[in-house]
Amino acid sequence: MKMEDMSLSGLDNTKLEALAQDIYSDLVEDACLGLCFEVHRAVKQGYFFLDDTDQESMKDFEIVDQPGVDIFGQVYNQWKNKECVCPNCNRSIAASRFAPHLEKCLGMGRNSSRIANRRIASSNNMNNKSESDQEDNDDVNDNDWSYGSEKKKRKSDKVFLHSLKQHIPLVSFIAVEIHVLYVVFLSTCNCKGANR
């Protein structure tokens, strides 16, 4: 089509429509050409087929939607025996008990060796009564996880040991198995969003 100067004002509607249609189809053709160039370049440069996967291996990853199994087709609750290695002490720990282990291992929980050491250190300097008072307040206000099934046992033990604490001197108090203390002093009520 030869190019010529045209004035649009003299044209009627059908001619204008036809012009618009021409321009539109030119634009569409140009756009398609652009896409062709992209594909051509990708093929020539060698990256067009790069992301092809083979159908067979993809079948392994199909989602399963059946009751009683997860999306991989696995039965629930078969992961009891998983283990991991603690990055702090390098011991092999059961995965489902890793968090409480790490808490003690890093010395972050209230019943851990760090705090016990601190108690021992400061008991040599201060008198016993003030120290145990501080510890009492510390324990009462602590928030904690709760282990649902162990609730009942804990309450009675808690009362027992709490009164025990007030009479036993601090040094022998620490001598009691830390592990037992840990189980006993988990509080039951004051956890925001605590988990089982």
Added chain:
Amino acid sequence: MSPAGCPHVNGFKVDNWKQNLRVIYQCFVWSGSAETRKRKKEEGGDPQPVALSRPLQAKSCICHMCGAHLNRLHSCLSCVFFGCFTKKHIHEHAKNKRHNLAIDLLYGGIYCFVCQDYIYDKDMEQIAKEEQRKAWKLQGVGEKYSTWEPTKRELELLRHNPKRRKITTNCTIGLRGLINLGNTCFMNCIVQALTHTPLLRDFFLSDRHKCEMQSNSCLVCEMSQLFQEFYSGHRSPHIPFRLLHLVWTHARHLAGYEQQDAHEFLIAALDVLHRHCKDDNGKKANNPNNCNCIIDQIFTGGLQSDVTCQVCHGVSTTIDPFWDISLDLPGSSTPFWPLSPGGDGSTLNGESHLSGATTLTDCLRRFTRPEHLGSSAKIKCSGCHSYQESTKQLTMKKLPIVACFHLKRFEHSAKLRRKIPTYVSFPLELDMTPFMASSKESRMNGQYQQSVDVFNNDNKYSLFAVVNHQGTLESGHYTTFIRQHKDQWFKCDDAVITKASIKDVLDSEGYLLFYHKQFLEYE
């Protein structure tokens, strides 16, 4: 020479070929200026390249044989000749004159008549790219987005490793369970939300983190490793013990017997990631407001707080960054209704709170309502130079790419500790426009009905993750719904991943709601 190039360009690449090629691109392919620029007269020196105006360009680009301007015009690279491609006029010229190369005037591709194909020469493409960038800049169009292309080395690697994993619908890639390490579902639920945040996933899977931390304790590296685990295709649940260790090491306040709340974990994790990311930004700026790490790019928004003096009506404005929005719920000890002081609030946006369940929009309206601060909390007004009563209002100044809404279900007031189980309905698609600072201005001018601008996509969000807490304050359990593809949702319950329906998601109680911007703008 790359496999896509050809040896016939060597005849062309002599003398001042680069400059000549540039002229062709500037004048006939990508013209820069919208107006005619004055031509400089050649005075014996090298001809100056001049950008032609587009009307002028259009008029001069016609086939020298038939006068047509369509038909895929090509320009000869060795002389001044334009010819149609479809009518083969340029082919004739090439044969007659033995000029082997021509350039397509529409897209700038180089055609070799000996190879009889378009060829892609690295040097010539470089020039083409530069000229296009210059022209677009002149026209104010901005930069052209170029999709990723593998380098030669990457192509080699990809060819040697043909195994591919593609995330398609109905595919488990990207989904994986997480072992509960002992009441760590608060962490697992957040990990599921983060690993399914599209931008974060793309960042880590394209290996963008370049670690500069000396020790092994970079949380961002661990995050990167986590994404590898999730997209590995492994079926057995992952054991996130290293992640727990790192987070507790870097956020001591979280560890041990402290409150194990998913929301607190999210904020602490984002904080540590943000701190560790700063190290690989190049600029070791200590200014928290100036960080451009991926965490800030995705999660940081700006909250505007306007305090208006009731006497002189002067407004004092501050803007604070935020990673999440914590929303009060009806049923807490602070009153929820009415939404605005003294007014019935419910007529804003045409909704009525009497019609049923509280919605997320209700909570957001309450969050952005003007609040009378009362006579006991007078603010020093810089206009009045004295303490005056005032109203305060919060609005969104800058929306983050991922907006996290925290429904404050756990009440810890002096009198009681409890969980507020009020059902709050939340939408799949959310428009944040009514809560923007800019909308507030129009509301203050008396326009109460927000006219919805259907072409403004800036503030539209899509739900992609919901963290739920089941149970009571004393003992509960966290789970997450995540969206893998549009309308395909999954429930993540520690080690067990199952398919979920949209109805399951929308009927759930909701504790943390994650929304992703629908449209991303390039800066």
